[in-house]
Amino acid sequence: MSTILVVEDDPTILETVSYNLKREGHEVLTAADGQAGLRLARESDLDLIVLDLMLPRMSGIDVCRVVRAERPVPIIMLTARDEEIDKVVGLEAGADDYITKPFSMRELVARVNAQLRRDRLSRSAVTAASTGSEISAGPYTIDTVAHEVRRNGEAVSLRPKEFDLLEYLMRHPGQALSREQMLEAVWGYSYAGETRTVDVHIRWLREKLESDPARPEHITTVRGLGYKFVP
Numbered sequence: 001m002s003t004i005l006v007v008e009d010d011p012t013i014l015e016t017v018s019y020n021l022k023r024e025g026h027e028v029l030t031a032a033d034g035q036a037g038l039r040l041a042r043e044s045d046l047d048l049i050v051l052d053l054m055l056p057r058m059s060g061i062d063v064c065r066v067v068r069a070e071r072p073v074p075i076i077m078l079t080a081r082d083e084e085i086d087k088v089v090g091l092e093a094g095a096d097d098y099i100t101k102p103f104s105m106r107e108l109v110a111r112v113n114a115q116l117r118r119d120r121l122s123r124s125a126v127t128a129a130s131t132g133s134e135i136s137a138g139p140y141t142i143d144t145v146a147h148e149v150r151r152n153g154e155a156v157s158l159r160p161k162e163f164d165l166l167e168y169l170m171r172h173p174g175q176a177l178s179r180e181q182m183l184e185a186v187w188g189y190s191y192a193g194e195t196r197t198v199d200v201h202i203r204w205l206r207e208k209l210e211s212d213p214a215r216p217e218h219i220t221t222v223r224g225l226g227y228k229f230v231p
Contacts, residue, residue: 001027005044006030007034007050020108021112026112047073049073049074053079114187135170165186168185
């Protein structure tokens with residue numbers, strides 16, 4: 001059973017989301033404003049947070065930034081408008097995924113379960129003892145057990161999803177990968193139209209790993225398809 005915090009100021013949405021997640025067997029905590037949500041996020045042992053973008057007393061963006069700076073719990077952001085800027089702001093604040101209102105409960109539950117699966121796999125990869133845990137290509141080396149990344153021998157700090165995406169790219173050197181492939185492999189679901197998530201995380205990786213992010217040498221764009229890792 002996973003413990004999920006839902007922060008939403010609309011009482012109908014809050015009750016409906018909570019009910020559906022409980023039906024899936026999850027324990028659900030709820031908050032109706034940003035400050036209460038942040039307090040519960042700090043006090044509770046959480047597996048995932050469902051967080052509305054627009055909240056009273058403290059915005060979802062600010063809550064997301066604070067939580068992300070303090071702990072690696074997955075965050076799914078709820079956005080009220082189908083505007084790209086809302087989604088990008090949420091991702092840049094540290095959200096792992098987003099879903100636009102109005103949404104179906106079936107889709108939300110699928111997103112939640114996908115994030116929980118990815119997080120469990122990531123945690124088991126850190127704790128499991130295995131041989132051949134290092135992957136090296138070009139200037140980069142990643143240790144899938146220690147969850148560490150080095151560029152030319154120097155440590156680079158990556159968020160969990162950035163690490164997962166880099167690992168996936170490095171396991172497929174020279175292969176043109178579509179955004180849909182990366183979305184399904186790293187985020188655990190396939191959903192048309194949500195590939196902006198991949199683009200934002202690729203930009204973050206380039207900023208942290210490329211000598212010149214504007215002219216990437218290793219994480220390159222394949223026009224009309226997606227991206228490719230060039231060792």
